[in-house]
Amino acid sequence: MADPMRIRAQVSGDKATVRVLMSHEMESGQRKDAAGNTVPAWFIQEVTASLNGKVVLSADWGPAVSKNPFLQFTVKGAKAGDKLAVTWKDTKGETRTDEATVS
Amino acid sequence: MLRSIVGAALLLLACTAPAVWAQKTAVQSIEEYRAMLQDGNPADLFEAKGEDLWKQQRGPKAATLERCDLGKGAGVVKGAFTELPRFFADTQRVQDLESRLLSCMETLQGFNAAEIAKTPFDKGEQKTLTALATWIAAESKGMKFNLSQAHPEERTFYEVGKRLFFQRAGPHDFACATCHGQDEKRIRLQDLPNLTKNPGDGVGFAAWPAYRVSNGQMWGMQQRLNDCYRQQRFPYPGFGSDATIALSVYLGVNSQGSVSVAPAIKR
């Protein structure tokens, strides 16, 4: 099971700024190891964020996103106490969902 | 905030004489990049892991580290980082954070400290040490360095650390001082703090542990010193060895009063 994400969501006026730190190797598939063998690609392909169960962001990522990716976005209409959930799915089919309360 | 940094940079570029245009742009671009990196430091991930590992029952004795004494009493973590290295009566040694964690992992949890010291960085229990060091440093973030020189061995280690700092050796005759012994120098485009004195808040000793974006690795001070010695063409400094601890005493005492920003983020 992958390491948990760190999610912070802060309200300012009628918007909330969401900051997500994901723990993932994000192997591009371009690197070679010390022996000269290509390290196989392994990276997050899909990211979705939902506010109180409703999808507010979806993203398709590729090998250009670096290790331990940081994602920041703003959501209109978020209020303190709302539930913000982020899900990622990678090229191996592994997935992780974490949740935070908007403050 | 980001837009204003870029705006200010563009203004500066417009006022710069053409002769130094290329040089200023390069260094400034790197400053901008570093500013952008500050938010979303992946060190947070290691911090979270470290806090869990402190409280988890582990090792042959299935015990937590919650009774580990980092110098301010058993289990006291807040403020401990900025007072290390220091002398410990139970081990009769001056110890830095990472060697002290080794002692606690052995005494409280039954791990083999010598085995962990021999384990390469980023493998096995070395990963545990890095995560713990990151969290413990975070618990003192924003506090000022205040190393003790009250014990004679702490003073002796400062003097030993000073000698190590200036020790020229290896095929390149490099000492720490070769790069870190003067003001306002850089190696390639990397600024070099003068570590013979207080280099300022959040610089040098005050900036490690840190997450290095260029290789996606979390480095404690032991790894930072290790890689310095590697580039100096020195032989391998043992993990938690007295040489590394004495050097840390020298650097830490010189940083007295500066603010720790650890865990930091680096290029």
Next chain:
Amino acid sequence: MKTPPTPRRSRLAARAISAIRAAVASRAAVVAAVAAFTMVGCASLPGSAALDQLTDRIVKASFRDEGIVKSRVLDTDETNRLCSAADVAGKPLDEATARRLEELNLKTIQWPSDGKYLGDWKEGEKIAQNGRGLTWSDDAKTVNGGNCYNCHQLDKKEISFGTIGPSLYNYGKIRGVTDPANPDAKLMVEYTWGRIWNSKAYNACSNMPRAGHMGILNEQQVRDLVALLLDPQSPVNQ
């Protein structure tokens, strides 16, 4: 002339040093050594010589062989030891010692075996850019680089240069070397070769590595670097 009596602290320190000499270079011995100093000095610090010896012990106990690097590379020469000591003391070497070390280092310089001082500046630029070699993560097959851009500016097109050493941009031009083969340029050509081969021949406590003397670069590599600096066609002199 009657020698003054040895001060009490020095006698105690001497006894401590003997105790340490008897110990084996191991962790337990170092702990004992440090503890011995604590007892000797009480509230005060051991003398400088005693601290030097303790540092040597700690170095021996702390560093180990790794990859191609052997711990004996720390058994360094007199030049390094005296310059390090001067740095620790915070005082530059006295004139006489500096001159003596410079003469010693000058004697080590191997001038080109075929009398050719200049090689290919294009190769020289590659050598100047290359920072590899002689670390424990290199292997014996690694071709050593000159590390030059780490500390110096050279070709103006290269913006990633260090400032630990002076800028070498326009090196030959500034020194009026328009034709390195001209007898007028002989002294400057030789100086340039010598400086790269053994920088300490000209400045005893120079920070610059002794590329030739310490076996970092071979004769051909030095030739190519001299060309990078002095060939009028080199980008350094544009």
